[in-house]
Amino acid sequence: MRSPTEACQTPHLDRVNAPSDIKSLTDAELSLLADEVREEVIASVATTGGHLGSSLGVVELTVALHAVFDTPRDKLIWDVGHQCYPHKILTGRRDKMHTLRQEGGLSGFTKRSESEFDPFGAAHSSTSISAALGFTIARDMGEAVGDAIAVIGDGSISAGMAYEAMNNAGAMGRRMFVILNDNEMSIAPPVGAMSNYMSGLSGLKDIASGIEAALPGPIRDHARRARQLVTGAHEEQSTLFENLGFQYIGPIDGHDMGQLLSVLRAARTRATGPVLIHCCTTKGKGYAPAEASHDSYHGVSKFDPATGIQAKSKPNAPSYTQIFGEALADEARRDPKIVGITAAMPGGTGLDIFAKAHPNRMFDVGIAEQHGVTFAAGVAAGGLKPFVAIYSSFLQRGYDQIVHDVALQNLPVRFAIDRAGLVGADGATHAGAFDIGYLAALPNMVVMAASDEAELVHMVATAAAYDKGPIAFRYPRGEGEGVMLPEKGIPLEIGKGIVVRQGFDVAILSFGAHLGESQRAADLIEAQGLTVTVADARFAKPLDKHLIDGLARKHSVLITVEQGAEGGFGAMVLHHLANAGWLEKSLAVRTITLPDRFIDQASPDAMYADAGMTAGDIAATALQAAQVQRVKVTDIR
Numbered sequence: 001m002r003s004p005t006e007a008c009q010t011p012h013l014d015r016v017n018a019p020s021d022i023k024s025l026t027d028a029e030l031s032l033l034a035d036e037v038r039e040e041v042i043a044s045v046a047t048t049g050g051h052l053g054s055s056l057g058v059v060e061l062t063v064a065l066h067a068v069f070d071t072p073r074d075k076l077i078w079d080v081g082h083q084c085y086p087h088k089i090l091t092g093r094r095d096k097m098h099t100l101r102q103e104g105g106l107s108g109f110t111k112r113s114e115s116e117f118d119p120f121g122a123a124h125s126s127t128s129i130s131a132a133l134g135f136t137i138a139r140d141m142g143e144a145v146g147d148a149i150a151v152i153g154d155g156s157i158s159a160g161m162a163y164e165a166m167n168n169a170g171a172m173g174r175r176m177f178v179i180l181n182d183n184e185m186s187i188a189p190p191v192g193a194m195s196n197y198m199s200g201l202s203g204l205k206d207i208a209s210g211i212e213a214a215l216p217g218p219i220r221d222h223a224r225r226a227r228q229l230v231t232g233a234h235e236e237q238s239t240l241f242e243n244l245g246f247q248y249i250g251p252i253d254g255h256d257m258g259q260l261l262s263v264l265r266a267a268r269t270r271a272t273g274p275v276l277i278h279c280c281t282t283k284g285k286g287y288a289p290a291e292a293s294h295d296s297y298h299g300v301s302k303f304d305p306a307t308g309i310q311a312k313s314k315p316n317a318p319s320y321t322q323i324f325g326e327a328l329a330d331e332a333r334r335d336p337k338i339v340g341i342t343a344a345m346p347g348g349t350g351l352d353i354f355a356k357a358h359p360n361r362m363f364d365v366g367i368a369e370q371h372g373v374t375f376a377a378g379v380a381a382g383g384l385k386p387f388v389a390i391y392s393s394f395l396q397r398g399y400d401q402i403v404h405d406v407a408l409q410n411l412p413v414r415f416a417i418d419r420a421g422l423v424g425a426d427g428a429t430h431a432g433a434f435d436i437g438y439l440a441a442l443p444n445m446v447v448m449a450a451s452d453e454a455e456l457v458h459m460v461a462t463a464a465a466y467d468k469g470p471i472a473f474r475y476p477r478g479e480g481e482g483v484m485l486p487e488k489g490i491p492l493e494i495g496k497g498i499v500v501r502q503g504f505d506v507a508i509l510s511f512g513a514h515l516g517e518s519q520r521a522a523d524l525i526e527a528q529g530l531t532v533t534v535a536d537a538r539f540a541k542p543l544d545k546h547l548i549d550g551l552a553r554k555h556s557v558l559i560t561v562e563q564g565a566e567g568g569f570g571a572m573v574l575h576h577l578a579n580a581g582w583l584e585k586s587l588a589v590r591t592i593t594l595p596d597r598f599i600d601q602a603s604p605d606a607m608y609a610d611a612g613m614t615a616g617d618i619a620a621t622a623l624q625a626a627q628v629q630r631v632k633v634t635d636i637r
């Protein structure tokens with residue numbers, strides 16, 4: 001297999017098949033290795049797309065960590081894992097980098113099943129310190145584990161979980177390492193008091209006393225001078241991290257191989273308790289288009305390495321995300337009580353559009369979904385109308401807050417749930433699979449799903465108008481169906497679905513954005529001589545029992561369809577059918593859901609095919625249920 005940079009000279013990288021090979025390089029050669037790794041990252045992400053900026057920022061750090069620590073015995077844990085491309089290149093996956101984020105290829109994050117050098121999988125942020133502490137305990141209780149090193153960004157360390165872990169680790173006092181990768185960026189510019197605090201730290205404190213003696217003089221002196229110049233702070237002034245029980249080392253220049261190696265070697269030799277090394281880096285380092293870009297090329301599509309220009313496919317229709325942002329901004333023009341809340345994802349959720357129109361009514365809480373949900377509960381209790389826009393998979397973080405702070409108190413928080421269903425290249429960690437089930441289980445909650453972008457506009461209006469309690473609406477990643485958009489959203493009747501196609505034999509009851517696929521399935525079924533009713537349920541809670549009873553009464557087959565896991569909409573419908581006595585009659589019922597397994601990355605279409613949710617799959621299921629034996633399932637698929 002031709003490596004993407006075969007044309008470039010990579011003499012040092014060519015010698016590295018595993019981190020053990022790095023140990024034989026001199027310090028000067030390690031710098032050259034880092035340069036080659038950087039070129040390799042640029043060349044390979046140019047062909048696949050991915051998290052470029054974050055990976056470029058940690059090239060030197062990755063080389064230095066592998067040079068000093070003894071992986072895989074030592075456990076190197078990358079928070080989020082989106083910056084791990086240099087790590088993948090150095091840990092035996094170089095020749096597979098061209099498959100990154102593609103079907104059957106390397107994951108875009110760390111993944112235990114992919115490599116022994118990925119001791120802990122990730123993709124959701126702020127888990128690394130907890131996991132590292134867990135490995136530390138395993139080591140101290142005699143397992144074959146070395147040191148644990150968590151590498152966490154300044155954005156990710158803003159989340160509560162990171163502080164829960166440091167609180168615990170600091171009190172335990174066991175030897176472990178946290179590398180704070182401070183590039184002063186999250187996806188968007190980081191927000192919050194902690195972010196300000198860390199910026200202030202640049203220069204505040206120098207080398208922790210136990211380790212100081214092991215460092216070369218110039219580094220010690222440089223840090224001390226920086227501290228005094230910048231802050232005038234006293235020698236004995238402590239950082240927050242020290243108050244939490246960590247030895248604080250830094251700040252150091254995360255692109256200076258000499259500094260990195262000295263500090264890491266000293267820390268590894270001397271540390272007796274938890275150590276935090278504050279490492280300053282530049283997101284997108286070493287690639288001019290990334291360094292110059294407003295988002296440091298956090299996530300890119302394929303691009304031309306010479307110019308940095310990304311290949312953007314021309315969308316046929318605006319994205320659901322954009323439609324949501326515009327619809328909410330429009331509602332908010334008429335309703336001054338509406339506010340928007342995001343957890344560090346203003347661009348990803350479309351709330352940047354809302355913020356442009358209503359800058360004082362948008363709140364970015366940082367990567368803090370739990371806090372964001374309870375904050376919204378407070379905002380609602382205070383009399384406003386909060387719209388919390390969070391991806392389905394990240395909302396999982398805020399679940400107890402949804403139960404305890406929102407649903408139990410019946411507070412009218414509006415949940416805009418983006419990235420519902422399978423999402424493509426980000427894979428299983430980002431799949432919006434569970435929200436229907438986990439929300440529909442809750443008393444007081446209203447749960448809607450948009451079947452197209454016009455429905456989304458109406459659901460935004462419905463949520464704005466609905467004040468009786470919490471309400472959620474889900475919609476998928478990517479572009480809409482291309483339907484005409486209404487001038488203005490009209491609130492839907494709560495708990496009412498609609499029939500969009502009338503037949504007599506088979507009924508397909510779709511919840512959400514698989515309505516188009518359901519229609520295509522109906523075409524396939526009708527080609528076999530049966531007629532099909534297709535209904536858009538709109539609501540998983542409250543269920544439109546009248547609609548369901550009507551479908552059950554008039555058809556011999558009822559199929560539910562949803563872009564979510566078992567235990568969601570289909571389960572809600574089955575509860576009703578069972579309790580209403582329909583299952584004792586001659587009705588064949590089937591539920592089309594995501595299967596009970598995690599689905600690896602591919603294109604969304606390929607992932608839905610893997611899930612058994614294509615129009616052909618739905619039609620085959622319906623025909624089998626209708627006992628149309630003459631049709632072979634394989635024919636129709």
Ligand SMILES: Cc1ncc(C[n+]2csc(CCOP(=O)(O)OP(=O)(O)O)c2C)c(N)n1
Pocket residue numbers: 054057080082083123124125152153154155156157183185186187283298343344345367369394397
């Ligand atoms: C729980 C959770 N919420 C949101 C995200 C989306 N997300 C991915 S990376 C990122 C920013 C991380 O910033 P930082 O830790 O500073 O790393 P950098 O990309 O700057 O290197 C965010 C918000 C996530 N992965 N997990």
